[in-house]
Amino acid sequence: MVRVLNFFCVALMGLSILALYHVSEKTRVAHMELNQTVRQIAQEHAHIGVLETEWQHVASPERIQQLAQSRLGMADTASVQLSSFDQIPRRGADPAPLNNTPMHNASAQIPVTTAPDSGRAGL
16 A cells, blocks of 8 residues: 555656646746847847938938929929918908809819619519
């Protein structure tokens, strides 16, 4: 009886050692995956920093103005033309200056077409 009890205790101890080893290996693998993920996150943060720096260079107002003037031939005259207070309509002078323009009064008429009868009368 004592030998059987000793055998079961040794077998239980062996099984618990194997279970602890299995949990230890799973923990080690998860820790390695976590470290790899942390490194990837750090690399992505570095890439984001580089992209933000490039975006600041590309979207700088000076660069956009230079490209607009040199490549597209756009000048900054529109803002100068609209900057005069004399060109802004007064409140009581002309209540609706755009009411008589052709674009405001334009309307489109679409001709009505009838679909051919498919012979399903009464459905």
